[in-house]
Amino acid sequence: MKTLLIIDVQNDFMPGGSLAVPDGDKIVPVINSIQHKFDLVVAAQDWHPQDHVSFASNHSGKSHFEEIELHGKPQTLWPDHCVQGTEGAKFHQDLDTKKWEAIFRKGTDKDIDSYSAFYDNDHLKSTGLAGYLKEKGVSQLFLCGLAADICVYFSTYDAFKEGFACFFIEDASQPLDPEKFKELKKKMEYLGIQIISSEDI
Numbered sequence: 730m731k732t733l734l735i736i737d738v739q740n741d742f743m744p745g746g747s748l749a750v751p752d753g754d755k756i757v758p759v760i761n762s763i764q765h766k767f768d769l770v771v772a773a774q775d776w777h778p779q780d781h782v783s784f785a786s787n788h789s790g791k792s793h794f795e796e797i798e799l800h801g802k803p804q805t806l807w808p809d810h811c812v813q814g815t816e817g818a819k820f821h822q823d824l825d826t827k828k829w830e831a832i833f834r835k836g837t838d839k840d841i842d843s844y845s846a847f848y849d850n851d852h853l854k855s856t857g858l859a860g861y862l863k864e865k866g867v868s869q870l871f872l873c874g875l876a877a878d879i880c881v882y883f884s885t886y887d888a889f890k891e892g893f894a895c896f897f898i899e900d901a902s903q904p905l906d907p908e909k910f911k912e913l914k915k916k917m918e919y920l921g922i923q924i925i926s927s928e929d930i
C-alpha cells in the first residue's frame with residue numbers, strides 16, 4: 730500500500746500568510762500532479778486554538794521566533810497561525826483534496842505544540858495516524874508539504890521510528906530555513922530515509 734501524507738499545505742504557510750514559507754505555493758501543482766500515483770492519500774492540518782502556547786502573542790513581552798522553555802524543552806514562539814476555523818488554517822485553494830481519505834489535525838491542545846503529524850513535541854499524545862496507517866496495511870510512506878524543516882521533517886522522523894519505509898519528496902516540500910534543511914537532509918539520509926524527487930515516484 731503506497732501512501733502519500735501531505736503536511737500542512739495551508740494558507741498561513743503560503744506567501745502573504747502569517748508564517749509564510751518562501752515559495753510555499755510552488756509545491757501545490759507538484760502535489761496535485763502526483764496524487765494519482767498513490768493507493769491512499771491522507772493529509773495533516775495544523776489546527777490551533779487562539780490561546781495556543783506556541784503563539785508569541787500569548788506570552789507578554791515575547792517576540793516572534795524567540796525561544797522559551799516549555800515543559801523543560803525549547804519552544805519557538807511563532808506568529809499566530811492556523812487558528813481553528815480561520816482562512817489561514819484552510820488548505821490552499823488550488824490544492825486538490827478529492828482523493829484524500831482522512832485529515833489528521835494537530836496542535837489542537839492549547840498547552841502543547843505538535844510539529845509531527847503523529848505525536849506532539851513531547852510525545853505525550855498521539856493523533857492516531859500511526860495506528861490508522863498500520864491498520865490500512867501501509868508499507869511505503871511518501872511525505873511532502875510545509876515546512877520541510879519543521880513539520881514535514883518531524884513527521885518523517887516519527888514515521889521512520891514507527892517502522893514505515895519513508896520517502897521524502899523534496900520538490901513537493903519547501904523549508905522555512907534552507908540551511909537547517911540541508912543539515913536535516915543529511916540526518917535523514919544517514920537514517921535510511923530516501924530523499925526523492927516527484928519524478929522518481
Ligand code: VGL
Pocket residue numbers: 737742775807844875876877879880881
Ligand atoms: C509548522 C511551525 C509551527 C509547520 C507548524 O507546519 O511546519 N511550523 N507550526
Ligand code: ZN
Pocket residue numbers: 775777783810811836
Ligand atoms: Zn503550528
